[in-house]
Amino acid sequence: MRVAVVGGGIAGLAAAWDLRHVAEVTVFEPNRLGGSILTTEFEGRPVDEGADAFLTRVPEAVQLCEELGLQDELVAPAVGASALWANGGLQRLPEGLVLGAPSDLGGLLQSRILSPLGLARAALDLVLPRRRPAAALSVRDLIADRFGAQVADRLVDPLVGGIHAGWTGELGAAEVTPQLVEATQRARSLLLGLRGTPKSGGGPVFLAPRPGVGRLVEALVRSLSEAGVRFLTEAAQAVTTISSGRVVVEPNPEPFDAAVVATPARRTAELLGPDAGVDALVRVPTASVVLLTASFPQPLPPALNGFLVPRAERRLMTACSFASNKWPHWSEPGRSVVRVSAGRHRDLRALELDDDALADRLLDELGQALGVALSPTATRVSRWPDAFPQYLPGHSALVAAVEQSVSQHHPRVALAGSTYRGSGIPACIASGRRAARMAALGSEVTAI
Ligand SMILES: Cc1cc2nc3c(=O)[nH]c(=O)nc-3n(C[C@H](O)[C@H](O)[C@H](O)COP(=O)(O)OP(=O)(O)OC[C@H]3O[C@@H](n4cnc5c(N)ncnc54)[C@H](O)[C@@H]3O)c2cc1C
Incomplete structure (x- = not known):
């Protein structure tokens, strides 16, 4: 069987990895293998330009590293606190937050992040009756219903909005914070529900290859090449259409039996064409971000891994990572490297500056x-245009409908990537592996 993998980001590469022994695989990537993952030299050391770690709780990235023999290269970030730039200075984030939502009022009380009124409103969560069903709400509505606007805007939005480069007033609670929705189902009080969140099995929350996340791409591409996977990476080989039945990838009119399409949403809609029932993909908004890496001949505040910036502060920056505190191997002792992020959905100020x-x-x-x-x-x-799909309420239903339509119109075509079931690296790997099974088998598989 001949399978085309269209898009050489981590989702497409993960699909190729699972297909390598069952199919003759060709990866089409007109720009750069790795897509949103890029590690380059900065002052003589490999420093990530995009993602710098992946979650271990979603196991696919760690598993893939193990399959590639990278397990001994994985390192955890140094343990350090995070802060919030609020009330004119850096305030340490209290212990016991789950995606910014409190599971303990004591810590909140000690931090100076909420006003006395805001604290009192947060405590009301303990006595308020159950409100609206959480699953259809935006993240902000879910949090504001239970804890009030200050927790929503000063704690949860900087964190969850920051992860997705979006605004929690638009992001779907079920889509981006399923842990919070589950907690509302465990108890009437969200705070008490969060206390019942199953503990992870210990071990680091994040890991990354010591030479940067780009090492994962490099190892994957090398192993895929050794396994006979073909890479077509010239701009002239960019895929323009994928047609049905016999899957043909233009302009190289090579017939393929199946295809995994792992390109950004709008591109995927263009490639599959107006008859595939995937127009809804065009409606998935995206956010662009920029990331400034800077080094200094002085150390950073000790034991702090970085800080977040609430949107009410009206700053250009959205977050700052004290990168060489987090990853000491990124700099020499006594010197420092920081990564400052800017840009989010509907905030284009950073993009407009040179x-x-x-x-x-x-x-x-x-x-x-x-x-x-x-x-x-x-x-x-580093500029990352349209890199963050925004999962609005109802996104899961939109994805299910698009997949259903693709399986009807193009039975041997499967979709993968950050647009569908999670934009973190582990979720993208999972989507690539799932798409590989669907393309190879030509049938639906158990949803991940
Ligand atoms: C700044 C930044 C920081 C991040 N930090 C983290 C983090 O710390 N942890 C984490 O888990 N995740 C993080 N992410 C998210 C994660 O890196 C991405 O969601 C993930 O890498 C996306 O992978 P993908 O394969 O879905 O898409 P992409 O990486 O976007 O790959 C899609 C590929 O399709 C190609 N393509 C486009 N058109 C065509 C065509 N016509 N034919 C063929 N190919 C085409 C593109 O060139 C691209 O290479 C971050 C992302 C960014 C931008």
Whole structure:
């Protein structure tokens, strides 16, 4: 069987990995293998330009690393606290937060993040009756219903909105915070429900290959090549259409028996064409982000891995990672590397600035947050246009309908990638592996 994998991001590569022994596989990627994953040298050391770690709770990334023999290269970030830039300074985030939502009021009380009124409103969660069913709500509505607007806007939005480069007032609770929805089902009080969240089996929450996440892509591409997978990576080989029945990938009119389409949503809709019933993909909004990496000849605040910035602060930056605290091997002792993020859905200010102006603005804000003037020894700007799909309420139903339509119109075509069932690396790997099974078997498989 000949299978085309269209898109060489981690989802497409994971699909190729599972297909390599059962099919003759060709990966089409006109830009760069790895897609949103990129590790390059910064001041002589490999430093990630995008993702810098993956969750271990969703096991697919760790599993894939093990299959590639990378297990001994995996390292956990240094343990450190996180902070919030609020009330004119960096406030440590309290213990006991689950995606920013409190499972303990004591910690909240001690932090200066909420006002006395905000704290009192948060405590009402313990006595309020059950409100609206959480699954159809936005994340913000779910949290504001239980804990009030301050917890929603000062704690949950910076974290959950930050992960997705979106606004929790638009992101679907069931889609991006299923843990919170499950907690509302466990108890009338969300706080008490969160206390009952099953504990993970211990071990680090995040891991990454020591030479950066790009190492995963590099190992995958090498092993796939050794297994005979063909890579077509010239821009001229970009796929333009995928037609039904016999899957033909244009402009290379090569017949394929099946295809995994692991391109961004809008591209996927274009490739499959107007008759495939996938127009809804065009309606999945995306957010663009930029990431400034900067190094300094001075150490960073100790034991702090970074800070988040609530949107009410009206800053350009959305978050700052004290990267060389988190990953000590990214810099020499006494020096430091930070990664500052900007840009989210509907906030295009960062995209409109050129690299120099952007770096100046973000360094100025960083200096204000730390209360020092900063002179970097090097800076690098990484731009990630449309990299973050926004999962609005109802996204899961939209995905189910699109998949149903594809399986009817193109039975040997399967979709994969960050658009569908999670945008983290482990979820993208899971979607690639699922799509590989669907394309190879030509039938639906148990949903992941
Ligand atoms: C700045 C940033 C930080 C992140 N941090 C983390 C993190 O810490 N942890 C985490 O788990 N996740 C993180 N993510 C998310 C994660 O990296 C991505 O969601 C994931 O890598 C997306 O993989 P993908 O294969 O779905 O899509 P992509 O990586 O976007 O790959 C899609 C590929 O399709 C190709 N393509 C487009 N058109 C065509 C065509 N016509 N023919 C063939 N190919 C085509 C593109 O060139 C691209 O390579 C981050 C993302 C970004 C941008």
